[in-house]
Amino acid sequence: MKDEIVDEREIKEKPIGAVEADFETVLVDGILGFGLSAGNVVLVLIMALVHASSAIESNIVAMCVAVLTCLLLFIGLKLTDAFQRAVGRKIILVSYMVSFLGAAACLILRLPYLSVALASLGTVAAFFLYGRYLASLARNALMFVVDSIFIYVGIMVFVISQAESLLSSALLGTLCVVSTIVSAAFTKKDHPYADFVSAEDSKRRSIKLKGNNHTLLLIGFMLSAVLIAFSLDFPKEIITLAIGLSIGAAGLLSLLARQLDERVYKEWLKKSMAFSAALLLLPFPVVPEAVCLGLICLYTCFVCLNIIVLVNAVVETTRFDMISPIWLFGKHGATYFGGISIGAAVCALGALAGSYVDPQIALYGSIVVVIVFCSWMQISVNYQIYPFEPVIEENEDEETSVQIEQEGKRKLVWQRKIETACEQYKLSPREREVLRILLKGRDAKYIMDQFYISQSTAKTHIYNIYRKFGIHSRQDLYDFIEDIELAEDE
Template identity: 30%
Template sequence: MGDIRDERGGPGRGNDNNRLYGFRRVSIMREEQADRSITTEPNYANQSDGWVLVSPRIMLGAVGAVACFAWLFVLIGTSSYMPFVNDLGASALFVHLTSVAGATCSLSITWLFSDFLSRHRILHFGVATVMTLFGSFGFAVPGLTLVWYSVLAAATGFGFGLVYVLYGEYIVLFFKGDIKPYVLGIITVAVLVCGLVLVIDPSIYHYSLIVLPLVTLVVYAVQMALFRLDKQSPIRAKTSDFRSQVNWHSYAATATAGLALGFALGCILSTQMTFSFTYLFIELGLLLMGTILFVDAIRGNKIGEPVTMRWFLPASAIIVFPMIFVPEEIQVVLAIFLLVVMMFPLSSSISAMCQHILLCRLSPIRSFGFGRMVCFLGILIGMAIGFAGFSDYMVEEFGQPITVMAVIVFMLLVIMSASFVMTEDNYPVQSRFKEVKAQTEDGEESILVVVAEAGVNVLPAAGNTNVPDEDPADRPRYFNKKCEAVAKKYDLSERQGEVLMMLAKGRNAEYITKKLIISSHTAKAHIYSIYQKTGVHSRQELMDLVEETEAEEE
């Protein structure tokens, strides 16, 4: 059984047939920058490590992402989209819960059926559009019953969840080199947009739930047409789960941060009208926190996900505890403070998840969908506890003890979760990865990428490492057949098939020129044609396409 060696020499070195067998390293292949000039979409996404400007078309996608996050803030954080809020009173709180429940449901569907949705993005987007438009425009119909308004809220939340995942995938695809600054910048601008919505004429507040979703949907439709997003090569759920290095502590921390956010929203929505100045103070506080995070991301990057989870989650219990003793006015102030503080862990968890998807080459739809589902589940539970403890109806019915009980339940959940997450770096960064050898079922060695943690064995027990079925054994014949299957599927010429095989092994244009004894211009022309026919935009994406393709059986 020969060793599979680490080819650190880069393109043109080592054994050609050993490059893609078993598990490829998860580390981002910087060498693909050399071929930027021959991608089908030049300057598709800048891969540098600094804060940079990218193409106008990608910035248009960023506008859509801003609208998506602003839509999120309006949907879960205000009642501005409910023109009937004054008529329904406490019943409007139930509508909030149904909208969050709808989003949680759709996010769970994207996780469970990620393989299907990754292959049918047009259907995915179509269902999101129908549900969103049904819910958003339905709110403009006056005189409906509470049941109908709840159905509309659930439909709107469901549509949002589907679109939210698509924009999460978009960020991972196009903002690779600067994910954290872009994510935090998008969130900060979205907070500003949401604040502007709240200062317009109150009589047209509810149109925000029409305008923001429309901008979100239209921009994504344009991006899908420009960049052929529906043709992106999917990463299978089994492969994605095997590659992922995120442990359950991460999801517990994300759920707890969502719980704290939901609790704060429950208190605020129960006691304050949408049209009060309270929401303007909230927006200013969120804008300040978002700006701090953004500046930190482009300068020192000191406020990472581990820092926010270790310090801000326990702090949430400290902030909430005085609510038991203080009057309602001070309770609202504490809830606002809690809401603003939760900007740190929630924003950091989104950027950390996007970075981990890119680093470990995970399925964006599956991984982002699950991470956000856990967060929304926490928001749903926290919001329900907040409504139960602070709504006028519950306080009148059960008195002050119901508020005390809600605060105690929240604190217990936060403390229990924080006791687990304070000792973990939940989203491993690239510096904590190392290469090891593991024994497969058939006795052959494969290179796996694992997290290097002192005293923690992140690999399964020896002899119990199961390689997913779609990752073939180390057989040159199987690799060649995968390349042939890709060439046949995309109608590549014989010469293009030869070039494809070399690209899939990590070779660059210079190597191909020497190997096939052709001019540099001809080699680049072949590579351009292959990229255009297959719909990929870099050598790494082409390697992924070959890896995920099933070889035809003889």
């Protein structure tokens, strides 16, 4: 009974943003702190792409930024324990402030490539600095913060495009300074959620699904394909404005999508990535360039919607699995930016080939490579995630559950069998909670509602328990626990 009381208390703990009283911290720390930081990084990159002299240079800039960010995230992954200590957190804060203030100065001095290099460091520092805070946000609050980043980028791209170069650089530099001040104030607060989770514990608790890595790589690769737009015969300012507005539109659509069935919406996004890439990019050779620009805008919006879902899922996993955000962001972020670097390299080679052959042929060749890669990765995603999915959401076995609960004389033995299974198969603390809920006849939707997580995250953990036990259904789960043999001294 004592364990059950503790479990119920843990389940009912509400994350930040679950009540109206948390609105101020969501607005200041979430949107003005992290949101402004992440949005400014995107804007700095966009300005660097505008200053590039050719499509080849634009792709090389994007590739170098992705490789640098990937390397920094990998370093963070390896130094997780050090960065989570007091000295490490100070290093992150100093890196954050230096990178953003340096990027602001370089923008004003018209040094776009140095500014974007510093922005790469700022990206990593921002995620490491705000990681535990993001993981402590309620799902709706987190989605609102992430959506606001995309809306902010869309608005600012429009504003910057209407201003002179020096004025736009000064404006973005000022916003970088503002985000730095807000973030410095953020670190002075007493955060009850700043728990230390070692890299070893994080690795042990993480869900190991190849499909997750393929999804991260695929979305990163698809984002880099947006660079194909710079091969079109339009002024870069027009292309940049169109892409920026598409990013903002994705943020607005994500807000509206909350009115839809979450599972259907996310499943549609996940399963239609390769198809959408083919649908929107294959017509390029046979339609006017104005239509091509419209298609690339739709493609950008679609990819950004997937990125929004991806960021929410990664942060949610950090909170639910009680994993170090530095470790998880380093692991997943390195894979994601690795995908961007691969895609940027493909686009760069395509743009380079355009110098030797017909540019239209080179462009179409790049598109074909992008679609083939996306299709291959999509197949990997579809076949490697949730192989037991049809049985995960089966109806609750109320009869079996009630029978177990009512057999008082077996209850103590049953609890010992559960504990033995958890120890023997090395279930994480959160998986142990999910297992006990499942054994009470609850389903994925109940877990979703109680832990403030998405249904896909709940399903992932149910599947992972099934995978560790080597079972395929709810009845198999009951039989598996029943067949656990206890030591004689128990």
